[in-house]
Amino acid sequence: MENIEKRNIEILESLIEAGNEDDLHDLLEAMKADEIVHAFSHLNKEQRALLLDLISSENGAKLLELVPQSQAVQTIEEIDNETAASILNxxxxxxxxxxxxxxxEEDANAILDEMxxxxxENVRKLIGYDSDCAGGLMVTEYLAFEADMTVGxxxxELQQKADVYxxxxVQYIYVLEEGRFLGVLQMRDVVLSRGNTKLRSIVNTKAFTVRDSDGLDDLIEFFHKYDFFGVPVVxxxxxxxxxxLRRDVQEAESGRSNYEMLETQGIVGGEELRTMPVLLRSKRRLSWLSVNILLNIIAASVIALYQDTLEQVIALAVFLPVIxxxxxxxxxxxVAVSLRELSLGVVKPYELARVLWQEIKVGLINGVVLGILIGIAAFLYQGNGYLGLVVGGALAINTIVAVSIGGTIPLFLKKLNTDPALASGPILTTVTDMLGFFLALTFAGMAMGYLV
Structure with missing residues (x-):
């Protein structure tokens, strides 16, 4: 498999260099979707631009539909406006x-002028919607006809405009009453009806609709409840x-989950691919890392305050990172549970007290268990039961505090209209580090006579 993929890249590069349009078309037709994505990602900027210039606009559009959106955007930025417009069409x-x-804005307007x-005009209208609402997710390629039109x-019209449609x-036809949504017809209903039958006599007027302002969570809930191909937007x-379309809502839900996952790992600014400019990738990561290093310095300052204690009980240095x-x-x-519950809508930002109590109960059990385990490890390491009590007690208390903060901080940040996925991690890490060091070193100072 590895040799085949490498060979595909080599052939693709050679055909691009030779400007062989016919063989490029045949190669892309023969390759699987994942092979195309992999090969395209290994082309440099000039090769990607030349490839899209050599193949048809239709094939260029198919290619951009396969690659990640961030890569599609990057590619459109790399090619000339006329080629970009013909592909976007x-x-x-x-x-x-x-x-x-x-x-x-400048590049967008330049490309729109060429489309x-x-x-x-349609793009300019749709771009005004938020990307995570029905208006931002809808497609405008659908069949809609007035109710007084006949099946014939x-x-x-379908036959006359086959190239357009x-x-x-085309699974469904949407029926209108002076532009207002009236109902829906399956294509089979049209095919099996007489030519003089008016649409209003066979239309299903009990069809569901969603508002253009409905959010992604509303759409996810709708498609979880109903197994529909799509739903009209009014x-x-x-x-x-x-x-x-159902598939677009599923993609949006998956994209949001991926975005939140990246943010929890400190990748700021959305999707990152290694085909992106190095400086851009570095900037996105450093924006989080630079803040995190300051927070870690604050946490480490607790150790500096207890330097004398640590010097006398050096064994604590082994267990501080574990705590x-x-x-x-x-x-x-x-944090992960709260983020998931917020995304599903099963918990709201004002339910801090309920979430706190639920996490305290889990924290008490887990804290005691983990405290006992690390206490036993400390005793076996030094043969000193008091050392076990010090590190075990510190870990038990810190675990209770950690889950309490981890469960509630996303709700608190959400209430403040701050992204909980991005900010929860650094806040949690700083607090748990500072408190863990403080508890262990304070307990050690109190039990100094039994530890040395």
């Missing part, structure tokens, strides 16, 4: 908006605006 409306929204006017008229989502006047790390792990588990 071939994408679905939601993909167009996702890419254009990531560009700076088909109707496509550009619909069939004739070939990439539309405004306050019941005007049909678009269609939200800090284990408490941090316990706290991060609580």
């Amino acid at each position: 071939e994408l679905y409306s939601d993909d167009q908006v996702d890419i254009i929204a990531e560009l700076d 088909i006017p109707a496509e550009a 008229q619909i069939t004739a 070939e990439d539309y989502h 405004d306050e006047q019941e005007q049909l605006l678009g269609l939200v 800090s790390d284990m408490s941090g792990c316990s706290g991060n588990q609580a």
